[in-house]
Amino acid sequence: xxxxxxxxxxxxxxxxxxVIFSSVGLNIESRERVALIGxxxxxxxxxxxxxxxxxxxxxxxxxxLGESFxxxxxxxxxxxxxxxxxxxxxxxxxxxxxxxxxxVLQGKLGLPGGWRGWHHSIxxxxxxxxxxxALADVRLLGKAGARADALSGGQAQxxxxxxxxxxxxxxxxxxxxxxxLDPAAGHDVMRVFSELTxxxxxxxxxxxxxxxxxxxxxxxxxxxxxxxxxxDRPTAQVTRGDLKDVFDA
Amino acid sequence: xxxxxxxxRIPSISPLTFSFAVAFAAxxxxxxxxVAPSPEQLASxxxxxxxxxxxxxxxxxxxxxxxxxxxxxxxxxxxxxxxTAIGVALSLPFAWISAKDITPLGPFRHISxxxxxxxxxxxxxxxxxxxxxxxxxxxxxxxxxxVVDTIGFCGRFFAEAMEDxxxxxxxxxxxxxxxxxxxLCGAVLPDAMPSLINTTLFALEKxxxxxxxxxxxxxxxxxxxxxxxxxxxxxxxxxxIILVIFAIVVLMEFVxxxxxxxxx
Numbered sequence: 062x063x064x065x066x067x068x069x070x071x072x073x074x075x076x077x078x079x080v081i082f083s084s085v086g087l088n089i090e091s092r093e094r095v096a097l098i099g100x101x102x103x104x105x106x107x108x109x110x111x112x113x114x115x116x117x118x119x120x121x122x123x124x125x126l127g128e129s130f131x132x133x134x135x136x137x138x139x140x141x142x143x144x145x146x147x148x149x150x151x152x153x154x155x156x157x158x159x160x161x162x163x164x165v166l167q168g169k170l171g172l173p174g175g176w177r178g179w180h181h182s183i184x185x186x187x188x189x190x191x192x193x194x195a196l197a198d199v200r201l202l203g204k205a206g207a208r209a210d211a212l213s214g215g216q217a218q219x220x221x222x223x224x225x226x227x228x229x230x231x232x233x234x235x236x237x238x239x240x241x242l243d244p245a246a247g248h249d250v251m252r253v254f255s256e257l258t259x260x261x262x263x264x265x266x267x268x269x270x271x272x273x274x275x276x277x278x279x280x281x282x283x284x285x286x287x288x289x290x291x292x293d294r295p296t297a298q299v300t301r302g303d304l305k306d307v308f309d310a
Numbered sequence: 311x312x313x314x315x316x317x318x319r320i321p322s323i324s325p326l327t328f329s330f331a332v333a334f335a336a337x338x339x340x341x342x343x344x345v346a347p348s349p350e351q352l353a354s355x356x357x358x359x360x361x362x363x364x365x366x367x368x369x370x371x372x373x374x375x376x377x378x379x380x381x382x383x384x385x386x387x388x389x390x391x392x393x394t395a396i397g398v399a400l401s402l403p404f405a406w407i408s409a410k411d412i413t414p415l416g417p418f419r420h421i422s423x424x425x426x427x428x429x430x431x432x433x434x435x436x437x438x439x440x441x442x443x444x445x446x447x448x449x450x451x452x453x454x455x456x457v458v459d460t461i462g463f464c465g466r467f468f469a470e471a472m473e474d475x476x477x478x479x480x481x482x483x484x485x486x487x488x489x490x491x492x493x494l495c496g497a498v499l500p501d502a503m504p505s506l507i508n509t510t511l512f513a514l515e516k517x518x519x520x521x522x523x524x525x526x527x528x529x530x531x532x533x534x535x536x537x538x539x540x541x542x543x544x545x546x547x548x549x550x551i552i553l554v555i556f557a558i559v560v561l562m563e564f565v566x567x568x569x570x571x572x573x574x
Binding site for chain 1 (some may be wrong): 481489491493496503504
């Protein structure tokens with residue numbers, strides 16, 4: 062297996078002196094499904110953003126998808142990294158007045174020639190076929206023509222997954238993807254994530270507050286506490302006591 | 311006892327506020343003395359107005375004149391339609407570079423905003439006078455006036471609609487490396503579309519009203535016919551033109567209201 066993300070001695074602090082995390086070291090291999098957990102404000106989302114160069118770090122080194130950088134990647138590096146990544150946020154971020162198909166095709170934006178992803182009517186035929194396949198993968202093929210604002214929260218999040226997958230990413234980053242969903246929809250979304258990333262050999266890194274989601278859909282669990290990596294272990298070896306320690310003050 | 315606890319019926323105002331209120335009232339009274347009609351003027355003016363209306367009745371409905379008014383009205387509508395279409399098309403880039411957080415120009419967006427403000431604040435008759443001087447009498451000057459007027463109106467409201475567009479899809483697209491123009495086309499414009507269409511319909515309505523009067527300064531359309539009718543004391547002709555203008559403006563408002571109600 063090859064490393065998708067390697068971080069060494071990574072630190073993040075703000076100008077006011079507030080330290081988010083320091084001395085963070087981690088290694089995420091290809092095809093792994095990694096859950097990043099921690100209390101509110103532990104720095105999970107900030108760490109994710111630093112790992113993919115969306116936020117500059119304050120110290121240390123990161124190698125993501127073969128691009129090595131300190132603090133922040135160059136513009137060219139960031140462009141190369143983004144082309145290989147799919148994102149899913151807590152809020153689906155779909156364009157509500159556009160069709161589901163157009164929303165999926167917008168996953169092509171940022172790729173070479175990606176402007177044809179503005180709208181399904183101008184998209185390349187094979188992109189449209191890929192988008193329909195992605196919708197079939199997330200079990201929403203029948204909704205291709207529906208407007209995004211006609212979907213339930215869980216369906217919208219599955220469309221967001223399809224939008225991320227159509228980029229054929231090597232790495233899928235999901236920041237609290239099920240946090241705003243009811244338990245059933247949340248498990249449905251996590252199941253889709255888990256199955257599709259395994260089928261398509263995509264590395265998955267996600268943050269979550271839900272321990273069922275953390276334990277049920279990951280191969281490895283990384284916990285942040287007090288600005289440090291408190292736990293980094295295969296999920297099968299994590300005990301209830303470990304989790305209690307993560308969240309105990 | 312309860313009266314003591316309840317708030318005063320008349321809120322107290324500071325001496326400064328009171329002074330401003332008195333100064334404002336004095337300004338209104340002095341101005342009214344200089345520019346408002348006096349009772350004597352009203353008494354002598356009303357019979358003259360009634361006499362003028364009497365000379366307008368019945369309106370001229372000769373077929374030849376009605377045909378001329380029809381073609382002038384068509385020209386007026388063409389000025390409004392073409393002026394609005396070009397104005398709306400030009401307003402979109404102005405709005406994009408003016409809109410906060412969306413503009414690719416950063417702080418230089420204020421230059422574009424100021425230009426749009428200039429287009430909006432100078433009255434359309436002044437623009438018409440300028441364009442008549444530049445390109446001569448006729449409909450072209452009228453169309454150019456409507457273009458500038460539409461940019462002033464739509465440029466501002468389009469920019470506000472873009473600023474109000476949902477930021478979450480924009481963030482999602484920026485995160486995957488989409489450029490500003492792609493985010494504009496993929497996320498901002500679709501989200502702002504109902505507002506853009508509404509504003510465009512208002513602009514068209516406004517353009518029809520404006521293009522009616524542009525002829526008064528020689529910028530084409532039915533206004534030119536109206537001016538000739540008044541200059542030559544042809545009040546029956548003027549009455550017909552005023553009725554046609556009224557009918558067209560009401561029809562336009564009806565149509566745009568119906569279209570607006572269909573936009574979601």
